[in-house]
Amino acid sequence: MENGTFIQIKNLKKYFIEEPDLLMKLVAKKKKRVVKAVDDISLDINKGETLGLVGESGCGKTTLGRTIVRLYEPTEGKIIFEGEDITEARGEKLKEYREKAQIIFQNPYSSLNPRKTVRQILSVPLIASGVKDPHEREERIMYLLNRVGLNYRQMDSYPHEFSGGQRQRIGIARALAMSPEFIVADEPVSALDVSIQAQIINLLEELKEELNLTYLFIAHDLSVVYHVSDRVAVMYLGKIVEMGKTEDIFFNPLHPYTKALLSAIPSIDKSKRRERIILEGTVPSPVNPPKGCRFSTRCFMKKGKMCEEVEPELKEVEKGHFVACHLY
Template identity: 50%
Template sequence: MSELLSVRDLKVHFPVKGGLLMRQTKTVKAVDGVSLDIGVGETLGLVGESGCGKSTLGKAIVRLADSNAGSIVFEGRDITQASRRSIRPLRQDLQMIFQDPVESLNARHSISEILEEPLIVHGRGNRAERKKKVAELLDRVGLPAASAERYPFEFSGGQRQRVGIARAIALEPKLIIADEPVSALDVSVQSQVMNLLLDLQKDMGLSYLFVAHDLAVVKHISDRVAVMYLGKIVELADAEAIYQRPKHAYTKALISAIPHPDPSRKIERVLLEGDVPSPIDPPKGSAFGKRINHPRYAETEGMDLSLVEIEPRHWVAADPCCLEAEDWERVRRV
């Protein structure tokens, strides 16, 4: 599988200003040293609790948020500091599906105008050709052609998200950042939208970064899964390995929260203690160890907690607070 996107040690920090002169007093470390790769035709699931930096990472990749350090390489080209003018042609290959279709669709524009806009911006076809393309897009996402002259408020949440997906694929991109595309939808509609994304990927050869806060949602759509906690990736592996052999304590807690279809089956839930540390003042050591008051937290202060390949294609943070004794010994030997 050839590499499409490569992110290395990416950091996205936001200043917190206060006082009479509104000077910067603190910094929100939303994304704090993330590295990941996405191959052609691959889906990488990105999961974690709300506020861990998933959406910010997605926006940084498509350059809707500026990064402070690190690099973003798309198809061999470093776009980390690319100007707005130079990044514009890349929008054809790099698109985003937003979480809330109500906010992301212009309520004053008809569906036809919404879907035609990217074609106009990038000079695709004449008016007749664009109208034909709009009809094809609607058909591709399972909406009737008559939808073109209607407005977003006339549709259900699932239908609006289909419009958002149609807009994202209008320019036939290579990579789509799907920022929790089903979290605002009813459970009965979620599977329909996810099946649509899978069908489009098969037909168009798309790659996805699929962002979600629920491991159950990404279980069947992802080839690999990255688990994010407080601005950092703490575990990254093939989807099967993540679900069958999780290594990090936080990953185990997320998996234990997945509902099981058999109500008679007893599942040992992992109840997380404490509160999520603030990204404004993150711990000096293991963030998850600090949360659960782990007895070994003190020794992690100043320790290198970077990802280590504990098994082939299975990476986990080298954190004694979050690994079983046997896994910690394996990590130490790497």
């Protein structure tokens, strides 16, 4: 394992096969389509850091996060956790990994079973991790609820009896139940009111420091990413196009796509506002991505045929700052 590296993702791919229904097969003669949601991504996540992952909706952020924690099976590539390859782990080995790597889902309204009480929801991971004694389990549930800012007297309530922010706290408690070391936070505040978002972000920050957690923080709100991340990776159409320290990404963006994203951040201070970059055209389909640079169809700094025909590699152009662009 490299110095400080906690998780290594090597040439990871996740493709989905899209099957047309019977009518479309017969009438339109449609065939299977391969959706390249995550296409050859390599990155490292260091112990104790928060790596922010940003990009437009549909770029593959959530798929990457779910593949890393093995909710989705990788199509190709490797996932190495603490120096051990868990890409094809099964049985007890996969169970051990899932105890250490958990996920907080985006929508607290759909990620909790409405037919189960909070006690039942939190009991499932506790039993799976070996807490068989009911009294011990009860104490653990009380601790988890208290730690995420909920009253333990609410443990026999159902999800519909809670607000959105409270439901997300239950989701966080469920992720913590197995005492994980790594958490994928999949847009954990995007479904919440602005007034509640700061509370949840602060809670996640406190838990990180207290429990020495490592986060992959997926978001589309760049202001949130700037606040919580040590490093940032920018994703476009299944690829990482830029990655580096948060300060470098926000104040010295290199990739045209990153520049366009940052120009969209609203600011009350007129002196800090960037000139707005409007991207023309639509995002290409992950079923049939462009041959060369995937951003070439919308790029305002395109260099011609090279961008259209040759796919750029993700290269380190400054210390710790990587970019996949023919301009560098």
